[in-house]
Amino acid sequence: LAKTTQPISMDSYEGQEVNITCSHNNIATNDYITWYQQFPSQGPRFIIQGYKTKVTNEVASLFIPADRKSSTLSLPRVSLSDTAVYYCLVWMDSSYKLIFGSGTRLLVRP
Amino acid sequence: NAGVTQTPKFQVLKTGQSMTLQCAQDMNHNSMYWYRQDPGMGLRLIYYSASEGTTDKGEVPNGYNVSRLNKREFSLRLESAAPSQTSVYFCASSELRGGDGYTFGSGTRLTVV
Numbered sequence: 001l002a003k004t005t006q007p008i009s010m011d012s013y014e015g016q017e018v019n020i021t022c023s024h025n026n027i028a029t030n031d032y033i034t035w036y037q038q039f040p041s042q043g044p045r046f047i048i049q050g051y052k053t054k055v056t057n058e059v060a061s062l063f064i065p066a067d068r069k070s071s072t073l074s075l076p077r078v079s080l081s082d083t084a085v086y087y088c089l090v091w092m093d094s095s096y097k098l099i100f101g102s103g104t105r106l107l108v109r110p
Numbered sequence: 111n112a113g114v115t116q117t118p119k120f121q122v123l124k125t126g127q128s129m130t131l132q133c134a135q136d137m138n139h140n141s142m143y144w145y146r147q148d149p150g151m152g153l154r155l156i157y158y159s160a161s162e163g164t165t166d167k168g169e170v171p172n173g174y175n176v177s178r179l180n181k182r183e184f185s186l187r188l189e190s191a192a193p194s195q196t197s198v199y200f201c202a203s204s205e206l207r208g209g210d211g212y213t214f215g216s217g218t219r220l221t222v223v
Contacts, residue, residue, distance in 0.1 A: 034210055043114075043200045043214025044153065095208060096196040097168065098212060100141070 004088045009105040018075040020104050022088030025049045025069050033064060033071045036087045038103070044087060048073070073108075112136055113216035116201050122221045123191040131186040131218050133201030139213070141204045142156075143168075144176060146197040153200060159184055184186035190220045 005023040024033065032051055036044040043077070046056055050062045056093045061074040075082055085103040117132045135142065140161045145153040145168075155168030159178040173195060175187045184203075188195060198219045203209040 032210075032213065036212075041217070043217055044212070045214070046210050046212060049210040097155060097158065099155060099169070100145070100153045 004090055004101050005102045006086075006088050006101065009107070010101065011107050011109065012078055013109050014079055015077050018078050018082070018106060019106075020073045020075075020086055020088075020106070021070060022073070023070050024088070024090050027068050027090055028092065031068075031090045031092055033062065033068075034091060034098075035060070035062065035073050036089065036100075038085045038087065040084075044100070047086075056057045078106075078108045078110065080108050082106065114201055114203055114213050116199075116215035116218050118218060119216070120219050122223060123188075124223055125192060127191050128187065128189050129191065130188075131199055131201075131220075132183070133185065133215060135182045135201075135203040135213070136182065137203060137205070137213065138181070139203035139205045140181070142178065143186070143202040143204075143212070144174075144186045144192060145200045145202065146170065146195075147200060148197050156186065156199075186222075191220075193222045196222045 012022050035047045037047050038044040048057055048060050048062045050064050052064050055062045063072045064065040087100050089105040091098055114135045143158040144156040146156055147153045153169050156170055156174050157168055157176040161180045165176050177185045201215045202212045205217045
């Protein structure tokens with residue numbers, strides 16, 4: 001399974017765009033990149049997933065360069081309610097296992 | 111509301127006691143999972159069940175057993191609880207293989223004294 005590396009924590013202010021970059025140098029051809037969000041005292045919640053280039057949904061955008069060795073989660077105009085832990089995961093198409101790392105703790109300040 | 115239901119929400123055990131954590135999903139998902147999350151850490155996979163009738167070990171299976179009772183229910187049993195098993199336990203389910211389809215429960219906070 002590909003190992004992921006992401007910043008332990010980030011600070012931002014309301015209304016700013018936040019970009020969280022995840023490194024996954026040994027990603028395999030069949031691997032997908034997935035991001036989850038976890039609020040305190042809750043289970044994680046799926047945000048976005050991609051294989052290459054750019055994916056956008058109503059919550060976030062995911063940028064994946066051609067070499068796929070990293071990915072960037074972009075949260076536009078964050079609010080206080082976006083304060084959470086964000087997990088970058090790489091999962092194998094053939095696997096049932098979704099393995100979480102330590103995540104990035106995002107704090108949004110007023 | 112559709113989703114994953116875990117019981118109990120909180121539990122305190124004495125060292126050596128046993129207990130079973132219950133999980134049920136009403137989304138007709140094939141796969142179910144048990145994770146634990148220690149303070150300030152990410153989730154670690156304990157066991158999973160790819161489909162009814164099958165179970166497999168995850169990253170940290172020691173000290174736990176699981177039962178896939180039917181398609182809806184997946185229980186986690188601690189036979190002899192230890193303080194190292196103090197954690198928040200999350201159950202999840204998914205329809206297919208795929209990182210985008212996991213639905214998590216709200217967790218069971220377990221303290222072993």
